Amino acid sequence: MDHDSYLRAIGLPEYADAASDAAHRGAALVARPPHTTITTAAVEDHYTYPVPSESTPGTARDVGPADDQYNLAPICGLEYDPEQLRDHPNTARLAALAGTVDALAEELPVDWLGIYRRAADSDGHPILVKEAYTGAPSRAVVPLTDSVAARSTNAAVGRSGEAVVVDDTAAHDGPGNERDSAVASECCCPVLAGDDVVGIVDAESHTPEFFTPERVLTIVGACAGLADSELLTPPRVEQ
Template sequence: MSHEAYLRSVGLSDLGDDDSDALQRGASLVAHPPHATVDAETVADRYEYLVPELGEDGACGVGLADDPYNLAPICGLEYDQEQLRDHPNTARLVALHETVENLVAETDADWLGVYRRATNPDGEEVLVKEAYVGDHSRAEFPLTESFAERSNNSTVGLTGEAVLVNDVTDHDGPYYECDDRVASEFCCPIRSDGEVVGIVDAEAHEPDFFDDDRTLAIVGACAELADSRLLSPPRVEA
């Protein structure tokens, strides 16, 4: 799909006349999985991360959960650091993390993450955070209409249309707060063959942060991710 067609598919056709090269720059930031075997520390860094304690209503609570979130089960794998060192899914997660780091360097966002559409071990359809740079945040966003009423991530995952929030204090739509410093947000779907396979969510601590250039760079990365295999865990046993 061309970049212009991708803009239309995510509801951002008004940015199609922009003459910057931001779309191409964003696409070029998507990394390729490494061929080299990684060390056990890298396995731990890519599969495990700390998450906030969630309240009964699903809101971010005070403090962190006792146990880190581990991506292995939702990827259909047993968590064995030694066996996962040369697993293709680990290489996929390494490339996703490098992509996120590249996008943060390009946009200067304070928080940025890639989420994949998946079915968790409880059989629930969710967006699972597979790579991010920034403060600790929720690992899974339910893909339900009820949760979408309070979450941009879930809304974008269900509708396939991007959401730009210039100032959260003036925003009257869905918004899930996990960091009260966030002032603006851009959330873009990753669409492949007409289906939403994931999203990129970016946040900043100042309002009106996501100008056309930053927005287009993120969209370009989403279009490239849609054409890659980075949102498809390899079906290979660890």
């Protein structure tokens, strides 16, 4: 899907046909999985991250110290053995997602950015799971339910497949009261595989009206690049 078609598919037709190469630059920021065995320390960095010990609506990153650890191995269908995971294809996938986050966050630049993959919890319910991010700790899993979508931008985008650009969170009357209180503007964009949402990219700034058309196009380009890369599809291989 070309970038203008992608923009229309995610509900941002006003950004299509722009005389800008920002979307192409964003797509070029999507990293490729490394072909080398990584260290056990890097395995830990890619699979585990801190999450707040408590979280309530309106204070997703403001409540409780980030002294709990979330481990991505189970949601990827793996046992967590850092030595065995050093050369696992899923580790290379997570490394590429981390590289994409770093490159995109530097290009924009933003105060927080994360890539989430659509998955299912142990009961089979759809969720978004955060697989790479930069910025303050936040919850690892976003349930894709009606009640959560009513207050969470991430869940709303993950369910609808339509991007959300918030110029000023203080004046925004839609979903989003679960974001960090320091966030002043936000751009959340779905990653589409055909008509299906396979993930999202969420970017946040502490500055109002931060997400100019150039920055939005850069994020959309990265989402289109992620869709083409299949980085949001864990490999089905033996451990």
